[in-house]
Amino acid sequence: xxxxxxxxxxxxxxxxxxxxxxxxxxxxxxxxxxxxxxxxxxxxxxxxxxxxxxxxxxxxxxxxxxxxxxxxxxxxxxxxxxxxxxxxxxxxxxxxxxxxxxxxxxxxxxxxxxxxxxxxxxxxxxxxxxxxxxxxxxxxxxxxxxxxxxxxxxxxxxxxxxxxxxxxxxxxxx
Amino acid sequence: xxxxxxxxxxxxxxxxxxxxxxxxxxxxxxxxxxxxxxxxxxxxxxxxxxxxxxxxxxxxxxxxxxxxxxxxxxxxxxxxxxxxxxxxxxxxxxxxxxxxxxxxxxxxxxxxxxxxxxxxx
Numbered sequence: 001x002x003x004x005x006x007x008x009x010x011x012x013x014x015x016x017x018x019x020x021x022x023x024x025x026x027x028x029x030x031x032x033x034x035x036x037x038x039x040x041x042x043x044x045x046x047x048x049x050x051x052x053x054x055x056x057x058x059x060x061x062x063x064x065x066x067x068x069x070x071x072x073x074x075x076x077x078x079x080x081x082x083x084x085x086x087x088x089x090x091x092x093x094x095x096x097x098x099x100x101x102x103x104x105x106x107x108x109x110x111x112x113x114x115x116x117x118x119x120x121x122x123x124x125x126x127x128x129x130x131x132x133x134x135x136x137x138x139x140x141x142x143x144x145x146x147x148x149x150x151x152x153x154x155x156x157x158x159x160x161x162x163x164x165x166x167x168x169x170x171x172x173x174x
Numbered sequence: 175x176x177x178x179x180x181x182x183x184x185x186x187x188x189x190x191x192x193x194x195x196x197x198x199x200x201x202x203x204x205x206x207x208x209x210x211x212x213x214x215x216x217x218x219x220x221x222x223x224x225x226x227x228x229x230x231x232x233x234x235x236x237x238x239x240x241x242x243x244x245x246x247x248x249x250x251x252x253x254x255x256x257x258x259x260x261x262x263x264x265x266x267x268x269x270x271x272x273x274x275x276x277x278x279x280x281x282x283x284x285x286x287x288x289x290x291x292x293x294x295x
Contacts, residue, residue: 014243057182061189064197064209123201125193157247 001113010108011156013117014067015150020051021071025114029074029147032110036103039095044082045103048075048133048141058132063144065123070146074107075129076100081138100142107145117150183223187216207247207256211238228275232268237262276284 026049033047050056050073059073060066066073078100084092104120111118121144129141166172175183176185194209221227241255 035227052224057186061186062193064190066206094292123205125196130191160179 003109005030006109006112008156010112011117011154012030012119013148013150013152013154014119014146015151016068016117016146017151018069019071019149021116021147021149023051024070025116026051026074026147028114029107029110029116033103033107036099038099038102040087040091042083042086042091042095042099044079044086044096045099046077046079046139048077048135049073050075050133055132058163059124059129059144062128062132063121063124065121066144066146067119068146068148068151070119070148072147074147075133075141075147076104077135077139077141078147079138080140084151096140099140104145105144106167108131111147115149116147117152119146120144121146180220180224183220187213187220190216204245204249204252208242208252211256211259212242215239215242226275233266234259240269 029046030049034043034045039047050059051071056070056073078096080092080096083096087095108118108120124141124144126141129135129144130139133141135141177235191213193211194205194213198206215235215238218231222232222235237259241252241259244251244255
């Protein structure tokens, strides 16, 4: 798939078919994720892939933003202790979430290219999800990504660079 | 639906509401009304799957599901959607309008069987 097609075609999908996503495909998505840029080359991200329906149901119970019934949920996590060791305060408080976001976008585009639907979820209880995934204390779930075969094809919200993109200086003549 | 499955689905709904209550302390205020109407939709769906069906409740659920995601794209549109939803509630308070409760199985997301009428108000 051509890159621009993926960038502009990807949507947040919240309705999924009852059809599993095979493990090899999920592993390919994770490969895309770990090829994302990483501040200071820290690569302190960690990913937990959940496919057991019972566990997904439990995660959904404490994740109001996780809508629909995806075949898989990927928790994009950060080892904050390692991020602090490698990048100091900046590493822990800024680079860790930014790295998680960059890895997530790679994963979303790779998933779209495979015909999968995804949705990024920030509305979840971090402590509860951490317990359900047996995360050690130093590892923080930053985002959840629902993954499945799409049962909908949402239209694109409008996008505009007007008032958001400037050249040379903020609010310059252009 | 068996008692155990019903309890599990109710637990899921309660979890959604309780966790929303906590998370909304830190989230955009617009998500509050979204979670409320979405919980209403989930409750109606659960009742339908339990074969407790009324046309007015089904209508409300369909309206919620059709309009709730406007919260993501347009706060103004979302407000209009909520107003129209309340208007629809008032419409359905009129005597005899869609109050009948039907026992029947839901077919797909939006259709219902006609079944035994348990008696309207």
